[in-house]
Amino acid sequence: MPPKSQFFSKEIESRLVEEVEKRPLLWDAKANIYRRADLKPLAWEEIATIIGPPFTGKFFVLIDMNVYKAKLNKNLFKLKLFMELLNLIICHN
Numbered sequence: 001m002p003p004k005s006q007f008f009s010k011e012i013e014s015r016l017v018e019e020v021e022k023r024p025l026l027w028d029a030k031a032n033i034y035r036r037a038d039l040k041p042l043a044w045e046e047i048a049t050i051i052g053p054p055f056t057g058k059f060f061v062l063i064d065m066n067v068y069k070a071k072l073n074k075n076l077f078k079l080k081l082f083m084e085l086l087n088l089i090i091c092h093n
Helices: 010-021 040-051 057-092
Strands: none
Touching: 010 040
16 A cells, blocks of 8 residues: 555645544444444545545545454454464363
């Protein structure tokens, strides 16, 4: 992926942060609405409309999906390590 500066000027980045902060379903894991995956693309589309071209909701949804993928991979790695440790403990007892 190209450097962030190629996509976001400081002004766009500040506006993006402001708009995301207004939508807890995109960032607040403690909010009930956070689990509403069906609403997230709509929120990103709203943000894309506010920020304007060349951004689209799909652009932000792809970024959001990459963040989730990274979190999932991290958690899967932890689970794999735990399972290996558990297997070692069971085998040695």
